[in-house]
Amino acid sequence: MPVVAKNITFSDKILIVSKTDLRGNITYANRHFMRISNFPETALLGKPHNIIRHADMPRGVYYAMWKTLKSRQEFFGFVKNLTSDGDYYWVFANVTPDVVNGKVEGFFSVRRKAPEAAVKAIEAIYAEMRKKEAGLSADTAASSSWKWLSEHIESQHGVSYDEFVLGLYEQYL
Structure with missing residues (x-):
C-alpha cells in the first residue's frame, strides 16, 4: 500500500516561532516548532529554513515573501510545511x-494554525500558481506566478494580497 502523508494538526493557541539570519538559516526554534515539525533542535539550528519547505508550495509565495522582507515590511501568508518524516502541517x-540599531540582522517568523476553510480556499489558488510555474525556468517561474496571484486577487476580490490573506485568516477564525 502506498504511504500517504498525514496532516499534522495542533491547537490554535500554539505559536510556532523561529528566527533566521539574513540568509535564512535558522538561529532559533521554539519547542512547538520542533514538536510539530518533528525535527530535533540539532537538525534545525544552522540549517536553511526551507528544510521544512513542502513541494506543494508555489515558488511565487516565497518570491513575494523575500521581496517584502527586503523592503523591510512584514509578510503574511498561508504555508504548507513538511515534517521530518514526510507529513505536513498548514500555518x-x-x-x-x-532590525537592530537600524540594521536588518535577520528575520522572525511566528506561525499559527491555519483555519481549515482558509486552507481549502488557498489550496486551489496555489494549485493554479504551480500550473503557471510548470515549464518556466526557475528564474521566471516565481515572479510570474506571483504576478498572476497579485492580479488574480485584485481582479477577483478587489483587494491587495495582504488584505486578502489577512481577511481570509480572520474570516475563518
Missing part, C-alpha cells in the same frame, strides 16, 4: 525583519 505565517 498562517507572519515573518518580520529583525
